[in-house]
Amino acid sequence: MNGPALAIAARVRRGEISARAVAEAALARIAARGPEVNAFTAVLAERALAAADAVDARIAAGQDPGPLAGVPYAAKNLFDLAGTPTLAGSRIRRDAAPAARDAFLVRRMDAAGAICLGALNMDEFAYGFTTENSHDGPCRNPHDLTRIAGGSSGGSGVAVAAGLVPLSLGTDTNGSIRVPASLNGIFGVKPTYGRLSRHGSFPFVHSLDHVGPFARSVADLAAAYDALQGIDPEDSHQAPQPPEPVTPMLAAGLAGLRVSRLGGWFGRMQSEAARRAVAAVAEGLGATAEVEWAMAEASRSAAFIITASEGGALHLPTLRTRLEEYEPLIQDRLLAGALIPAAWVFQAQRVRARAQDAMRALMAGWDILLAPATPVPATPIGQETLTLDGVELPLRPSMGLFTQPVSGIGLPVLTVPVQRAEGTLPVGVQLIGKPWTEGLLFRAAAALEAAGICAAPVPPAFAEGAA
Template structure:
């Protein structure tokens, strides 16, 4: 293995050190990343690359770094975007037939910020169509394969981003999280994934799924890698009217390694044997014991509305999706059906031919719950229960600083295992959706293996307090080596 390849096999911190020491150039790292993407094409985690532009940009980065003028911790670092985050002149298929030939005319805010920081955008990652799914199987590009076990799912919907980081293709990838779509694949692929507070990262240029829940965030090998990436992409953006005005504090300074005196809340509803793989619960308990050994305290907390979160989520998310996806009408962009009779026929056939089954299912559900006679009983009630779920967290955070749970009740499932049972797929989001409904920051990080497959620990923080969940995650990482585990099936 060459120097660039061995640096790439590490994480952001190793590559940064290597670049700054002059052991390898950004050009060599980006070349190694592109070569590895090509070599592992069968994983179907990357759906397009921009090799020529990336290599040209890496050349400039190499010169800056050699001159000691690196722009940021991400300067010269290869980064992958989920295929629903737009980048001028590049595709953004959202894994949908309807956007198969779309080329973005503009940059998302996160792309502008990554490029201003010198990051090299090497390509785009597979996802479930319009981010609707938990497996990255609903994709025109084909299913993504989990690097830990190739016939297993990466999770989703940011499965390509998680799989790419796990397979060592890039040290950082961006994903989006509406009900767990960053944390769940991070858990299944044994990497770190952070969903920031709602409004912390601009949604300008993120293809909308459920606008009151969607949030962009980073995936990486380590908590500190994700902190560095969030520092670059986060902060107020006037182009997103839901962007929070509060400035983003220094996240790197928050990583002190010290959790003494910090209180971790353990929701009693989530630490029950029922409905969760016992080996998953065991790994999560071991991680919490490790944090206790580091000086953190634990207290039981209660989130009494936990049983209502999935139902609330699927009403609100599908209602918003049915409205957001109305824009795909075959007129201004996207696929248009051939030989249409009239405008109505154009809408009907372009949409019916362009959307996959899961997207149609959710549009129908959302349309149904918003339709006359059902609106208040479904959508209105879900919004009121959402308030109760938010209050549960406010109450719990009166006695603790962070809340710890498993990210998922299980490890990665086999490809196809849940394809015919949408409700069972939805129900496995039980631990993740509440952070989206309450708008809170949350991360998933590896906490060991169960039967050879990664298990994720979820840490949920107070509103705008990414710093504390990152501090706790980083402290755990310093005391363990779960982040160093590598998928055995990928050389």
């Protein structure tokens, strides 16, 4: 099922509507409804209209405008956008020089004919799961404006869920694509570590950082993902894997796919809504077996240490002189991370390698594993704790209970929104694959969408005029 992005591109390519008209309508909607959810930190109207005019000119000249012709999108504000400072959600970088050129993924989107409308709200320096940014204000969930958007790519999730743009770009270190996708009820993909170029995006944890898109349908997500693929000689962390389009695989169905549920760590500490979501996806994919990855909790612990130490080391020079300008929610974590002994980091990397080996052995018999994306639906802004299985836990890190262990070993994950009862909040499920098997995840997601099990709900308050 094509979503709004591909529908727009088809109309623009046929000449039924101009790319400029699409951009103007999107900019008007952002101006009218954007402040309610606080998704955008910068709206680049002049850039957007110039890009739209260029698409229209290519069409008028009989040239191919690209597969995403005229499709509006926006990028998390740690992606470089030429002429605009890359803030990464911070106060400290407000005086940074404007980016000299666009990030690689932004250039890929533009080459496909998409129109960048601006930069999106996020947790400062991508260190968080709620996008309660003290500098730019909290990002609000369009399904309930009193609740969190997830993070750290909260603005990216909200902008798509609220219909401000049909596509967006985010990053995922420990769950920052999967958590917003789950809480906002949309599709998001964290590819295999190293699949997409990170060049031109402000780093958080080099060992764990991933980049990827959000969308309201599997076909739209596939189109964006395919547009983003490409070898970038300037990204030394990118694996030299040739592009592997997933769009042609969407109609392949489930035949031959071996799918199982993850139990153990992934079967505890979650709401009934999360349990029901996993059960629905498991039934839709014919997953009757349950397997356990015994290294899950250890993998999460290793990711915590690696995240804290690399993040602290990256920011230590600035912490020494401008500590009070940092987001209050991350000051102590960055300082503590900078003080972690090297022996701990070395041991964390050893545990990470063991976790990878254990998962490789487990997945020898399976193509896709299923797990909750978040333990609960979106919580109220400002809430500090969660009670799961009778245990009170800190809320922010607990939103990554089920995403962080998988991030630590770099596997591809596609998060799907599960159909829900009217009046309830969205929650998503992770489809976890082997390295470089994104196409199988898209096959499964497309089958779930076709069966009506997974779909992106339109927030009632934002239904009219949604992108």
